[in-house]
Amino acid sequence: MKTPEELKETVKEKYSEIANQSKEENAVSCCGVGTSCGVDYTIFSEDYTKLKGYNEDADLSLGCGIPTEFAQIKEGDTVLDLGSGAGNDCFIARELTGEKGKVLGLDFTEEMVNKARINADKLGFNNVEFRKGDIEQMPIGGDSIDVVVSNCVLNLVPDKTKAFSETFRVLKADGHFSMSDVVLKGELPEGLKNDAEMYAGCVSGAIQKDTYLKIIKEVGFENISVQKEKAVILPDEILKNYLSDAELLSYKNEEFGVFSITVFGQKPACAPDCCC
Numbered sequence: 001m002k003t004p005e006e007l008k009e010t011v012k013e014k015y016s017e018i019a020n021q022s023k024e025e026n027a028v029s030c031c032g033v034g035t036s037c038g039v040d041y042t043i044f045s046e047d048y049t050k051l052k053g054y055n056e057d058a059d060l061s062l063g064c065g066i067p068t069e070f071a072q073i074k075e076g077d078t079v080l081d082l083g084s085g086a087g088n089d090c091f092i093a094r095e096l097t098g099e100k101g102k103v104l105g106l107d108f109t110e111e112m113v114n115k116a117r118i119n120a121d122k123l124g125f126n127n128v129e130f131r132k133g134d135i136e137q138m139p140i141g142g143d144s145i146d147v148v149v150s151n152c153v154l155n156l157v158p159d160k161t162k163a164f165s166e167t168f169r170v171l172k173a174d175g176h177f178s179m180s181d182v183v184l185k186g187e188l189p190e191g192l193k194n195d196a197e198m199y200a201g202c203v204s205g206a207i208q209k210d211t212y213l214k215i216i217k218e219v220g221f222e223n224i225s226v227q228k229e230k231a232v233i234l235p236d237e238i239l240k241n242y243l244s245d246a247e248l249l250s251y252k253n254e255e256f257g258v259f260s261i262t263v264f265g266q267k268p269a270c271a272p273d274c275c276c
């Protein structure tokens with residue numbers, strides 16, 4: 001069993017390799033890392049090509065939703081993207097904040113940060129910044145961000161309570177987040193969980209949806225809502241190896257399985273110990 005630090009090193013190694021591959025290579029390789037084991041890592045990802053601000057070089061098909069669609073970003077906002085990769089969601093957010101706003105991308109994989117910076121330079125943006133750092137300990141001042149977005153990242157972070165506590169700390173009072181992520185519902189047979197990881201990636205670090213929402217509440221967020229939910233459809237050939245006919249039916253009825261969700265949460269306007 002790996003320690004949290006070892007897990008993070010594995011994640012960094014994987015995304016260093018992905019940063020150096022094309023979108024096409026990621027689509028046909030194992031978890032995007034160049035060996036061939038039939039994984040379609042892009043199974044979760046949405047079509048970004050029609051979105052305003054879309055930048056092809058930043059799109060590595062690594063997301064599992066479109067958080068900016070739900071994030072209510074306004075002109076002039078300061079937006080933070082957690083696990084920004086090559087900058088895909090940052091450039092969409094920049095379209096929404098305009099020149100008066102600011103977009104900050106945070107990622108702990110050096111190669112991703114470098115790639116994102118090259119993309120921003122090519123676009124000539126001076127209000128999009130990419131910073132290297134860990135989501136569990138963000139190098140970002142408190143009460144400084146209007147909107148936090150994130151796309152398919154927190155499932156990779158070992159301490160999700162720390163990740164959401166840090167999100168709470170950096171947000172301004174009344175600020176909010178909209179994050180897309182992978183979660184589980186119900187107990188998946190261990191073999192099926194392993195095969196789902198092999199098939200789609202992003203599953204091994206995912207936690208139960210209820211636990212995920214409970215953490216967000218315990219950290220202090222309010223107005224929590226699931227803005228979008230989509231089941232990840234695994235092929236019958238995989239499912240039949242692990243599920244009885246009755247279980248297969250309940251899987252198809254989405255009573256358990258792997259889901260991509262987009263979640264919203266708001267930092268209260270007033271601190272609990274303060275009057276305002």
Ligand SMILES: C[S@@+](CC[C@H](N)C(=O)[O-])C[C@H]1O[C@@H](n2cnc3c(N)ncnc32)[C@H](O)[C@@H]1O
Nearest residue numbers: 015062063083084085107108109134135151153
């Ligand atoms: C699945 S990719 C998603 C990238 C990007 N959000 C997108 O949709 O294209 C996950 C990204 O999160 C970063 N990441 C994972 N854990 C992190 C952590 N603890 N702190 C900072 N970045 C992290 C990885 O380096 C990687 O670039």
